[in-house]
Amino acid sequence: MRSQHIMRSYDEELKFLANRIAAMGGHAERMLEQAVQALVSEDADLARKVVADDAVLDAAQREIDDKTIIVIAKRQPMAGDLREIVGAIRISADLERVGDLAKNIAKRVAAVSQTRQPVRLLRGLQALADLAATQLKEVLDAYAGRSPDKLAAVRDRDEQIDAMYTSLFRELLTYMMEDPRNITACTHLLFCAKNIERIGDHATNIAETVYHIATGAEMPPERPKEDDTHTVVVERLPAERE
Amino acid sequence: MAMNGEAGGAKPLAPVRARLAAARRTLAAAGLAILALDLWAGGSGLRAALAFAAVLAVAALVAPAPDVPRRRPREERREGGFERLPARHLAAAVPDPLIVFDRDGTLLFANAPAVAAFGALPVGTALPLRFRTPEMHALLDGVLQAGRAQALADYMERVPIERLYRVSARPIGEASGLFVLMFEDQSEARRIDRMRADFIANASHELRTPLASIAGFIETLRGPARDDAAARDSFLQIMQAQTARMARLIDDLLSLSRLEVKPYIDPDSRVDLARLARQVSESLARLAADSGLVIETRLPDAPLMVAGHADELTQVLENLVENACKYAGDGGRIVVSATRDAATEPPEVTVTVTDFGPGIPKEHIPRLTERFYRVDVEASRAQKGTGLGLAIVKHILTRHGGRLSIRSELGAGAAFTIHLPAA
Incomplete structure (x- = not known):
């Protein structure tokens, strides 16, 4: 690690925490990727694997919680070390939530794949998931390098995810209005899209935590953004439009 | 003495x-x-x-x-001075990504291909933090903790571009306390696999519609319309249009698939984006004239250099200008402008293609670069669109480390801007 303490074991403990966070991050990234893959390719086996994998993240978070408490009690950390340790607690909580959300997507695979979904919808979900995965990767890479340079861009790009989500939301509503038999599957897909959008939010949270660890300062204030989903209504049936 | x-x-x-x-x-x-x-x-x-x-x-x-x-x-x-050769020079000469690290898993050296593949890798980076997959952690543990002489794993990065590596880790020399991580790029084989799967999925879906309509017309021509000269002529005309559409679709699918298979661009080749924009504007002036449009250029005389592949970037600009020609409606003109933006970090070169047509509804903008995504299916078909043009644009830009931004106001037109890091 960058700093050296007189007690080498203290360094070891901090290094251990960082490595466990990275391992959690790797698992969470993998779960998101596989959950969406299972959804798009209607792969029930892969979905079951994702659901089972969540236990790994839960255990890792408990382990990190225990370790951080011991480190705080034993070492009484200050300044950068304290930020590092508190940051570890916060990031592990965010990653654990990402795992839960991915697991929730995987759980819906069975319900969604009972009927054939329009390719266009699944492509949209895949594109949304790619955006969220990029965010997650960039914040975790920033954590690895303790580099705050790209983090503001990550947070600003959260808007893209929101815009994409709003667009998907609208399209799903349209499908449901077209044919009430679509409602079951589309509702599940709507939750999947919402889960992915939430994963993007957790990535933003992690970005703020990493920024704080690296600089000791709060991230500069966010540009105000609008969430349009609250106001989305589909006025006309698509049949009339065409 | x-x-x-x-x-x-x-x-x-x-x-x-x-x-x-x-x-x-x-x-x-x-x-x-x-x-x-x-x-x-x-x-x-x-x-x-x-x-x-x-x-x-x-x-x-x-x-x-x-x-x-x-x-x-x-x-x-x-031995040609081999004994005295610094290890750093040898590692730098290896064409595949190569990383040297110590007992703690801390990075000591990354060669240029590694930086090209994984971005900045400063000395002191903890490898388990940068390569997070469970397989990579097992690999590093294998050589660092278990003291294995060699460990192998597959490492995949899905975003921003899908890449797959066969990774091997092993100690260097005897008890030097140093280890080396070598990446063998397997992306191409994997992409060819995926390309086949994708091609079948996309092609079967998108080709079925025109094929069904052609089959229907053939049946009519052989049956009820056998002796109706006028109907025969109009049916043949429709069939010709449909086959042309299928041919275009196959061209676009192939070009997208080819792009996905190709490895990285050569980071040493330089392209003048202003010159490319001028060439494309000139070569598409006739197409624009056919739609009753004039292409105006606002390009600087000074070159705008970016790192990239000239043919691919030409295709980006062509696709954007063609798109503008299709959807500019009666806007009368298309503006192609380029500039160097030094305010961004790192400095960017941007080219904007603006039309003054009906514009794009806001909810569609985030999704325009998805394959086969169309704002209005009928309008797109009428304009001979395949639904792949912007997907190709986005893919090329991602490979070049750039991005596409789209701004549009309903009734006022749309502006497509490409951003590329200045070279």
Whole structure:
């Protein structure tokens, strides 16, 4: 690690925490990727694997919680070390939530794949998931390098995810209005899209935590953004439009 | 004596040094013996020092020089200086990504291909933090903790571009405490696999519609419309249009698939984006005129250099201008402008294609670059669109480390801007 303490074991403990966070991050990234893959390719086996994998993240978070408490009690950390340790607690909580959300997507695979979904919808979900995965990767890479340079861009790009989500939301509503038999599957897909959008939010949270660890300062204030989903209504049936 | 040798240059000193080195044990024993003798005799050690200096001088001048050092230069010549080659130069010459790390998993060196593949990898980066997959953690544990002589794993990055590597980790030398991580790029094989799957999925979906309509017309031509000359002619015309559409679709799918298979762009090739934009504007002026449009260019005279592939970036600009021609409606003109934006970090070169047509509804904008995504299916078909143009644009830009931004106001037109890092 960058700093050296007189007690080498203290360094070891901090290094251990960082490595466990990275391992959690790797698992969470993998779960998101596989959950969406299972959804798009209607792969029930892969979905079951994702659901089972969540236990790994839960255990890792408990382990990190225990370790951080011991480190705080034993070492009484200050300044950068304290930020590092508190940051570890916060990031592990965010990653654990990402795992839960991915697991929730995987759980819906069975319900969604009972009927054939329009390719266009699944492509949209895949594109949304790619955006969220990029965010997650960039914040975790920033954590690895303790580099705050790209983090503001990550947070600003959260808007893209929101815009994409709003667009998907609208399209799903349209499908449901077209044919009430679509409602079951589309509702599940709507939750999947919402889960992915939430994963993007957790990535933003992690970005703020990493920024704080690296600089000791709060991230500069966010540009105000609008969430349009609250106001989305589909006025006309698509049949009339065409 | 030795001082004189040094003053005279390195050459006369070398045999002296070799002689002394060869006789160092004898000399040490002699020195100790003289000192002991002197002290035992009640001396202060000064006489012993003088005596020892004399012995040293004799050894340096008279003792036979050992053979080994004289053979050295010849051997070096035969090996072409390999013995003295710094490991850093060797690692830098390896064309695949290569990373050297220590016992703690801390990065000590990453060669240029590694930086090209994984972005900045500063010295001191903890590898388990940068390569987070469970397989990579197992791999690093394998060589660091379990002390395995070699470990293999597959490493995949899905975003921003899908890449797959076969990774091997092994210790360097004997007990040097250093390890090397080598990445073998398997992306191409994987992409070819995926391309096949994708092509079948996309092509079957998108080709079925025109194929079904052609089959229907053939059936009508063989049956009810057999002797109806007028109907026959119009049906054949529709069939021709449909086959043309299928051909275009296959071209676009192939070009997208080819792009996905190709490895990275050569980071050394430079392209003047302003010149490309001018060429594309000129070559598409006729197409624009056919739609009743004029292409205006607002390009600087100074070159706007970016790192990239000229053919691919030409395709980006062509797709954007063609798109503008299709959807500019009766806007009358298309504006192609380019500029260098030094305010961003790093500085960017941007090219914007603006049309003054009906614009794009806001909810569609985030999704325009998805394959086969169309704002209005019928309008797109009428304009001979395949739904792949912007997907190709986005893909090329991602490979170049750039991005596409789209702004549009309903009724006022749309602006497509490409952003590429300035070179």
